[in-house]
Amino acid sequence: MSSVVFLRAVNVGGTNRCQPAELAKQLSEFGVVNIGAVGTFVVRENVSESVLRAAIAKKLPFKCEIMICRARDLMKLSAKDPFAQQPSGSDTTRFVNVLAKRPRVLPSIPLSLPSDNDWLLKIIAIQDRFVLGVYRRQMKAIAYLGKLEKLLGVPATTRNWNTIEKVVKILS
Secondary structure (H helix, E strand, O other): OOEEEEEOOOEOOOOOEOOHHHHHHHOHHHOEEEOOOOOEEEEOOOOOHHHHHHHHHHHOOOOOOEEEEEHHHHHHHHHOOOOOOOOOOOOEEEEEEEEOOOOOOOOOOOEEEOOOOOOOEEEEEEEOOEEEEEEEOOHHHHHHHHHHHHHHOOOEEEEEHHHHHHHHHHHO
């Protein structure tokens, strides 16, 4: 079964430096395909999560969260347009937080931060380990992504919905 890997807190320069294209080459035995420069990979070969996690951790010169999802879960997530009724445009970004595990307690949805009337970040759905939402392209919005992670109580990594669409296209 194919899987998708999301690395948390990696950078293409500076601290926690990672070269995703090089990492994908080093993991070619698993059919790893690099998706951009943010630490997102499609794994085409059928490999257990524990073997894959260990192989990735061994190749990285630092510790980071490694979120591994089944490909079919991302396909299911994208099957319906979860953002159909949400604001769109150049001032908003559609995103998915990939969680390390499903949170024990889920907040009421929709959730708007800091408030319903003056939102910078809006959570529209939580499906298993995926938090879907939109945020306004303002510096303060990034701080609310961190607050969301604390609210849920599990590590998370954020990806633009466009990245998820690229992953789904490769899987199709």
